[in-house]
Amino acid sequence: MRSSPLSSREKVIVVLASVHLTFLLFGMLPASWRDWIHVSPVFKSYERLTRCHQLWNMFETIPNMNRLEARLVVKEEGRKAKEEGVILPGLRRFTQHDYVRLNNWMVNVIFHPTRGVFREAYMRSAATALLRTGRYTSKAELTLEVIPAYTRSLKGVNTLKEIAVERPSVLGPFPLGTLVSNHPPAPSAP
Amino acid sequence: MKSSTQNLLSRFTGLFLDPADARLYASVRIAFAFVSLLNLLQIWPDREIYFTDVGMIDQEVVRKYTIGAYLSVFDLCHSISAVSTYMLFSGAGMLLLLLGVWPRLAAGVVYVWYVSYSMRAPLVLVGWDEVLRCTAFLVLISPLPVCWSLRSRKARRRSAPELQVPRYGLTLMQVQLAGIYLHAVLARLDNEYWMGGDFMSFFLLSHNARWPGLWVLNYGLLLKGVTYLVLLVELAIPFLLIVRRWRWYGFAAGFLLHAGISLMAYNLVLFFLSMMMLYLSFLQPEDMDRLERGLKLPRAR
Numbered sequence: 001m002r003s004s005p006l007s008s009r010e011k012v013i014v015v016l017a018s019v020h021l022t023f024l025l026f027g028m029l030p031a032s033w034r035d036w037i038h039v040s041p042v043f044k045s046y047e048r049l050t051r052c053h054q055l056w057n058m059f060e061t062i063p064n065m066n067r068l069e070a071r072l073v074v075k076e077e078g079r080k081a082k083e084e085g086v087i088l089p090g091l092r093r094f095t096q097h098d099y100v101r102l103n104n105w106m107v108n109v110i111f112h113p114t115r116g117v118f119r120e121a122y123m124r125s126a127a128t129a130l131l132r133t134g135r136y137t138s139k140a141e142l143t144l145e146v147i148p149a150y151t152r153s154l155k156g157v158n159t160l161k162e163i164a165v166e167r168p169s170v171l172g173p174f175p176l177g178t179l180v181s182n183h184p185p186a187p188s189a190p
Numbered sequence: 191m192k193s194s195t196q197n198l199l200s201r202f203t204g205l206f207l208d209p210a211d212a213r214l215y216a217s218v219r220i221a222f223a224f225v226s227l228l229n230l231l232q233i234w235p236d237r238e239i240y241f242t243d244v245g246m247i248d249q250e251v252v253r254k255y256t257i258g259a260y261l262s263v264f265d266l267c268h269s270i271s272a273v274s275t276y277m278l279f280s281g282a283g284m285l286l287l288l289l290g291v292w293p294r295l296a297a298g299v300v301y302v303w304y305v306s307y308s309m310r311a312p313l314v315l316v317g318w319d320e321v322l323r324c325t326a327f328l329v330l331i332s333p334l335p336v337c338w339s340l341r342s343r344k345a346r347r348r349s350a351p352e353l354q355v356p357r358y359g360l361t362l363m364q365v366q367l368a369g370i371y372l373h374a375v376l377a378r379l380d381n382e383y384w385m386g387g388d389f390m391s392f393f394l395l396s397h398n399a400r401w402p403g404l405w406v407l408n409y410g411l412l413l414k415g416v417t418y419l420v421l422l423v424e425l426a427i428p429f430l431l432i433v434r435r436w437r438w439y440g441f442a443a444g445f446l447l448h449a450g451i452s453l454m455a456y457n458l459v460l461f462f463l464s465m466m467m468l469y470l471s472f473l474q475p476e477d478m479d480r481l482e483r484g485l486k487l488p489r490a491r
Binding site: 102104 | 203205206207233238240242244245248250254257305308313314320324327358365366368369370372374376377389392393395396404456457
């Protein structure tokens with residue numbers, strides 16, 4: 001145990017480390033519990049300052065998605081619809097296991113009710129990329145098809161001997177020209 | 191009364207100022223830099239998708255919807271060449287941190303990298319990104335003694351290596367690890383799948399699982415038991431690690447838990463390594479002696 005008084009440097013260490021320790025201890029509480037306590041705004045400000053977000057849900061939500069497919073479908077008038085990959089750039093195909101981070105993007109953007117603005121931005125970028133390929137005209141219609149398959153109840157899986165049921169979600173169709181004109185490219189220098 | 195208050199205060203300051211073996215900080219520093227490099231390598235092939243103007247995430251929209259200030263080096267990097275250059279620069283910072291060369295500067299570069307990419311592409315973040323970013327902050331503010339490092343001969347002559355440094359960084363890392371587990375368990379208390387014991391069956395039927403299939407239904411009761419065991423183990427690990435003579439049980443429980451998750455799930459090896467990195471803060475000087483003897487390393491300098 002210490003018997004000598006603390007130096008100024010030691011005092012600074014104790015104060016700053018105590019602040020972070022308190023933050024970590026408070027961060028042990030789930031987010032919904034923290035909101036009951038009135039120091040929560042201070043906690044959030046410190047969290048934002050240090051960028052040490054304390055949200056450790058680790059599978060708190062049930063992983064009830066069995067698989068996920070996504071594709072862009074482009075339809076020119078009088079022609080058969082064509083499928084393109086959703087990954088930009090390059091319009092590559094999305095596979096869940098190759099793109100663990102993009103799987104999160106799908107869940108965070110496509111299925112999140114408040115992230116419409118990200119979906120719109122994506123559709124504009126996809127339309128620009130499709131027009132750049134030269135394979136489509138601005139009148140072609142673009143649809144984003146996302147096909148998640150949700151795991152049935154365990155009883156359902158047992159009875160039907162089928163793990164999941166598909167619930168497709170569709171965004172569009174939108175004319176490519178309209179999507180791109182909503183986001184005009186920066187004017188070029190005269 | 192006064193002496194008991196003093197005693198309590200002294201114990202509290204001891205949490206931060208008691209001397210700690212410099213090799214413990216060195217081991218965390220090396221492990222953190224190594225895992226950070228692996229994470230960077232994992233992101234590298236998809237950098238154009240996440241960070242450039244032609245990718246999946248519009249920087250202007252992210253900036254608009256960021257709560258608080260948008261502070262990211264990617265604000266200056268829009269093309270693939272600029273993004274690649276910044277990633278290489280960050281990788282160099284990780285390498286310097288691994289080697290213990292200009293460690294404070296390197297830790298700063300690595301922390302800025304974590305903040306920058308989490309702000310630029312918040313929609314593609316995964317669990318270990320959060321663990322690594324929190325650890326980056328703790329490494330940045332912790333003592334970074336020069337042991338187990340490639341210091342120049344000149345620098346070695348200039349200052350004697352510190353063998354003992356204040357333990358505040360290790361204390362905060364230990365609490366961070368405990369916080370991750372306790373938060374996770376508490377957050378699940380009102381989740382019917384966890385409380386009903388069905389979590390593991392659903393997990394093994396989900397896209398996260400390595401071998402999803404109807405076979406899962408044959409082990410319903412066992413998987414119910416495993417669900418409750420996971421909760422119990424996560425609750426127990428911080429306490430096992432804190433008690434010095436039980437810490438190896440804590441290490442074993444944590445290793446088996448995360449190795450099990452990595453085995454049964456896709457793409458979670460980096461999560462396993464990120465969590466194990468924080469366990470190093472619970473090692474003791476005698477463990478370091480054993481490690482040095484085992485690896486036939488010269489005494490720490």
